[in-house]
Amino acid sequence: MVELLAPAGNLPMVEAVVANGANAVYAGPRGWSRRRDRYELSDEDIREAVGIAHAGGAKIRVAINTNMQSHEVPPMLRKMERFVSWGVDGAIMTDVGAIALVHRHFPHLTIHASIGANILNDEDVRFYRSIGVSQVVADTKLTLKELASRKEQIGVGIEILIHANHCYTYLGKCWMSPYHRLERTVDAFGKDQFKGSPNRGGLDYRVCLESWELHSGETKWEDRVALKNDAFFLLEDIPHLIDLGVHCLKVQGREYPVPLVAEIVKFYRSLIDGYLAHPKGQPFDLAPWRATLAGIEGERNAARGQTTRLLLIEARQLVPVN
Amino acid sequence: MSQERIELNTSIPNLRDLKASDLSAYDAVYLGDIFCRLYEGNFLERPEDLRQGLRILRDRGKRAYVATYAAPRNDFLPRVRKSLEAAAASGADAVEVHNLGILKIAHDEFPGLPVHVGGFANVYTDAGVEVLRGFGAVRFTPNYELSLDEIREITATCGAPMELLVHGKMPLGISDYCFLLDYEGKWGVKCPDLCQKELFLKQGDWAMKSVGKGILSGKDVCMLEHLPRLLADGHRHFRIETVSESPAYRHEVAAVYRQAFAHAADGALEQDQGWWDVVRAHARNGLCNGFYFGKSGMDYAGIRPEAPGSFLTISPSTQ
Numbered sequence A: 001m002v003e004l005l006a007p008a009g010n011l012p013m014v015e016a017v018v019a020n021g022a023n024a025v026y027a028g029p030r031g032w033s034r035r036r037d038r039y040e041l042s043d044e045d046i047r048e049a050v051g052i053a054h055a056g057g058a059k060i061r062v063a064i065n066t067n068m069q070s071h072e073v074p075p076m077l078r079k080m081e082r083f084v085s086w087g088v089d090g091a092i093m094t095d096v097g098a099i100a101l102v103h104r105h106f107p108h109l110t111i112h113a114s115i116g117a118n119i120l121n122d123e124d125v126r127f128y129r130s131i132g133v134s135q136v137v138a139d140t141k142l143t144l145k146e147l148a149s150r151k152e153q154i155g156v157g158i159e160i161l162i163h164a165n166h167c168y169t170y171l172g173k174c175w176m177s178p179y180h181r182l183e184r185t186v187d188a189f190g191k192d193q194f195k196g197s198p199n200r201g202g203l204d205y206r207v208c209l210e211s212w213e214l215h216s217g218e219t220k221w222e223d224r225v226a227l228k229n230d231a232f233f234l235l236e237d238i239p240h241l242i243d244l245g246v247h248c249l250k251v252q253g254r255e256y257p258v259p260l261v262a263e264i265v266k267f268y269r270s271l272i273d274g275y276l277a278h279p280k281g282q283p284f285d286l287a288p289w290r291a292t293l294a295g296i297e298g299e300r301n302a303a304r305g306q307t308t309r310l311l312l313i314e315a316r317q318l319v320p321v322n
Numbered sequence B: 001m002s003q004e005r006i007e008l009n010t011s012i013p014n015l016r017d018l019k020a021s022d023l024s025a026y027d028a029v030y031l032g033d034i035f036c037r038l039y040e041g042n043f044l045e046r047p048e049d050l051r052q053g054l055r056i057l058r059d060r061g062k063r064a065y066v067a068t069y070a071a072p073r074n075d076f077l078p079r080v081r082k083s084l085e086a087a088a089a090s091g092a093d094a095v096e097v098h099n100l101g102i103l104k105i106a107h108d109e110f111p112g113l114p115v116h117v118g119g120f121a122n123v124y125t126d127a128g129v130e131v132l133r134g135f136g137a138v139r140f141t142p143n144y145e146l147s148l149d150e151i152r153e154i155t156a157t158c159g160a161p162m163e164l165l166v167h168g169k170m171p172l173g174i175s176d177y178c179f180l181l182d183y184e185g186k187w188g189v190k191c192p193d194l195c196q197k198e199l200f201l202k203q204g205d206w207a208m209k210s211v212g213k214g215i216l217s218g219k220d221v222c223m224l225e226h227l228p229r230l231l232a233d234g235h236r237h238f239r240i241e242t243v244s245e246s247p248a249y250r251h252e253v254a255a256v257y258r259q260a261f262a263h264a265a266d267g268a269l270e271q272d273q274g275w276w277d278v279v280r281a282h283a284r285n286g287l288c289n290g291f292y293f294g295k296s297g298m299d300y301a302g303i304r305p306e307a308p309g310s311f312l313t314i315s316p317s318t319q
Helices: A011-019 A043-055 A070-086 A096-105 A122-130 A144-154 A176-180 A238-244 A258-277 A287-315 B015-020 B047-059 B074-089 B100-109 B126-133 B148-158 B179-187 B224-232 B247-265 B273-282
Strands: A003-007 A024-027 A059-064 A090-093 A110-113 A135-137 A157-166 A169-174 A212-216 A219-225 A230-233 A248-251 B007-012 B028-031 B063-066 B094-097 B115-117 B137-140 B163-175 B199-203 B206-210 B214-222 B237-241
Touching (some): A011 A043, A070 A096, A122 B074, A144 A238, A230 A287, A248 A258, B007 B063, B047 B074, B100 B115, B126 B137, B247 B273
Parallel strands (some): A003 A248, A059 A090, A090 A110, A110 A135, B063 B094
Antiparallel strands (some): A169 B163, A212 A219
16 A cells, blocks of 8 residues: 655644645654754654654654764764654665664664665665665656666665655755855754755755856856756656555655645545545546646645745855854 | 875866876876766767777876766666776776765676765765775765865774865766757757857856756865865875866866975975966856865855955956
8 A cells, every 4th residue: 555655844734744644754853854944843843743643543754864974973873762762663864874874773663765865776776775775765857667667676665756846956966055055053952954955954045946047158148047946746647656556655845834735645645545446447537636736736836936036035145154 | 194195186078088188297087977978979988988098098107997977877777887897897997986876786796896986976974984885985085065074074983085176166966957958959059069068057146067967066166275284184085177177177277286286295385376377267257165164165265365255256357
């Protein structure tokens, strides 16, 4: 049975997505995941989220998927020990050293290789499996054909992002944002926040969406080129992905308003259940879902557009001198 | 301080550039363009060119390394294996991997081939280095986002040899999509000639270099005045990134650094004004220090009064 995995950017979001049919949720401890700190949870909130998720019959994963510093590895392990003792069901991770250590210390914990690990080919999957990963998040650029080969040949769990951003660059292999602005602040718990570097746990300024001109020498060739970075919803592919036997359909969106995320989760719950209930071999009519999704997409686009504008303004601000 | 000899290396995408380049200031060269399979004459798509390139380097007394693709999908892998076969058969001194699937292939199928881990492989921690060592890696380019202090944390724990970018355009990202192809008709320029133009994405004081699927820093990373610090930290392997630069850039900047390293190794602190004239002449959008000092990558943390900072650029008239 395919799992619907939903974001948990705060405790009300945990409650909302579980109530609307998520089989699992993921939350990031503050400073340790690929989101701005305001969309991450304190350790105590994570403990509470474990209770909410389990009470609703859902699993919970902690996203400790920053590329951390060497000296942050021991505190990460202590943090993970607390989360495991509280009953988290899995960890989403990127750094290969951290993954190997967590697997050694907590061999029964399911480790998911994050989108930031940028797993692109079958040999990548074999590498991560060899260090203790049992599920991998597929890059958004991979095709169904590539995913099929993975499922058939390797036997690891595959997670597909069904609502996410399709960046111009490969996720985990881009530092355009901190090249333009990086603000380092240490929080009350000693965690470096790396504001501007998504790979290191801070926000992404989305500089790819700036109005770039293209120049060669002294000549301006184009007034505006688009480095495509689109948010997307998968719809037509969902039946194929379920038939393919993917383990998990993942909704990103910790940064969006709770009602919108709840609506997205409700939509996909309905779609998945509808497809699973329809007679095999019979045509499945996506038209009703297409209409519903159009409305949700409008809301999402408005929220994302506003956030992007604010981020690009913030990216131009001088970094305070410490 | 380690007495190991300093290695200055660079990267060259194809046979044409290799033959046109004066490599006298270099100790080693990486062959191949890691961004795009369609890059003109890419060594990584032409095993016979690669073998010839390796012979040329050996004849010139240089260590010869073979690069591999930074973002290989399944359909790249047969070609990657061909490159690794050519590297092994021709006696390459090492291969550079940016993708951990390729690291596994090299480890499993070409166990005698030394492996350098490249900047796209996301080496951020000493724990990560230890895992990659288990797969045969012997040298590491830390992720470009790391500061010198963070790199020192890694080396202090595990002692692994690091390779640092000291000059040139720092890779900032890689895509599966070349937006330049959208302009073939409009410009009347076809692939693979499109990315041979020197193209910069600009907005205000921001600039990035585009090589189609690859995005590089608009400014040139320049560590010229920080070489004593790099040597004091024990580093001995240094890259001048020139994969998308002209043979003149490749030669003249390296000549500066060869002299500057010799001075730094002798404990001399003074710098030749002529060195700065050369690096400035080649920098289209100014100089930066990347992330080495814990700041935004486009910042410059220099002490020279005329050193260009984030909001200063070098006038084209000085080129």
